[in-house]
Amino acid sequence: MSVKLVEREVLSPLGDIETKKRNLNPFPDDFETVALLDNTKPGADVILEILKDSLGKRKFLDVKKPAGAPATSEQLKKAAHSDLAILALGDCGSCTSWIVLDAIRLEYMGTPTISICSDDFIPFARELASSHGLNDLRMLEVQHPIAGLSHDEIEDKSLKIIPALRYLLQIP
């Protein structure tokens, strides 16, 4: 009889993932009310103001939310009283997490969303959205960095994403 030395197998330390794919809320054909969620990161207010100006005459709901932590249920309820919610700004790890996760919470509540993140954090934002089953969560990317820039520099970067915003919303 032969004798074989067989190495014991090792177990994988990776946690299994079970993601149920979810659908996004469609944008309405026309929309009257837009919620602007500002997480108070430097420049978020400037970006939202530029985007607001590009959307013409509509009703806007200004909502402040924490940066590295979840929006409160009151903040989300206020934002959900809209036809569309735009969230800014994901330009760091925790703030990107909670831009994306709060956008997902709003999608669950029936409100379509657009998340604004800097290009350095967009890959993470997309991975995070996919982990929650929303692979196609709508995002627009501004050039990193935003923090530490002047108002004019942030305005320049914000204007560059207007065409993509108008395309997403099918505004001629």
Place this chain on the structure above:
Amino acid sequence: MAGKENKINFKNQTCGCLIDDLLRGEDCREKDDGENILINPEAEKISHQFYLRHLTDGLPIIPPTEERVLKFLENSNRKGDDLIAALPPRMGKATVEKIAVNAVMAGCLPVFMPVVENSINGLSMGRFNLAGLNATTHPVAICTIVNGPIIKEIGLNSGAGCLGPGSLANATIGRAIRLCMLNIAGAVPGVGDHATHGSPAKYSYCFAEAEEETPWGPLNVERGFKCNTVTLMGVEGPHNVNDHRSTTAEDLLDTIAHTASTAGCNNSHVPGEILVVMSPEHSGALEKQGWAKNDVKDYLHQNMTVPVQLGGRGGRKLDSKWDIDGKVSITRSSEDVVLVVAGGPGRHTMIAPGFGAGSQSVTVPF
């Protein structure tokens, strides 16, 4: 050389078949059902393979064989496939078995399992904000403070060097929690963990309170428990407060407050918890002058402040409600001062600011 000649090359040895069988022309390779002797895989090889697959913290690991993992599961009150939580950002499932695999890799002993699994349970709670902590550019690490009889049972260090190297339990429990973050939560640097610099505290950050040294009663009792607890806090690496000369409680606490009052911490613009690990000599000196734990916490809360113009420079905008006469308190109330006693001889205290308002500590009884 003689040793080399004596080495057995198992591959070139005889197959073990009977000569009669071979004479009958039977293929020994098909027939051979020889005995398998299981051996543990070489740690060096598995460490390297796991490292190349981004499954480690960079240090060698113990290969997580099924036999080793089963010993850890025997030390849990749960079943291996019980789900404790899905951990962000990757939303990996932290089953008891997966936690055990990572604990084996970290070099834990099986008896450490209750501390590790209850820690994972604690940090998965919403108010801890693991999604924010794991992904942030801030160097916040997960600090695990252990209280209760288990401290002595498993040899946790609460004395000299308790925040440093030298204790198997302290070192490997903290490391196991970090490996769970890497492998289950997906908090891989640059992928799911975006800390600009990271922190040495992200390798391991676990200690026990010196329950027999504290003059005020330990943290688990303060939080309403008499049993074992783990308290999880999202905090920066510890910063020393050296005060050998103060003779009054106020002077000593002023040194601590001054050290803690820094503009660059998260608490300066989003006030929240701070961890204060006081040495027995410091806590003893305060107690000797009649200061109760709440007195100390109140004093620190009132005196840990930064000027508003400096506090307002952090990532998030300072809410005007925190501006009190041009100063911002880095804690919201005295409850935010998490005060424990640990360490050896010497008049030192360690402080570690938290993640700010974005994370709240969690205490889990077991």
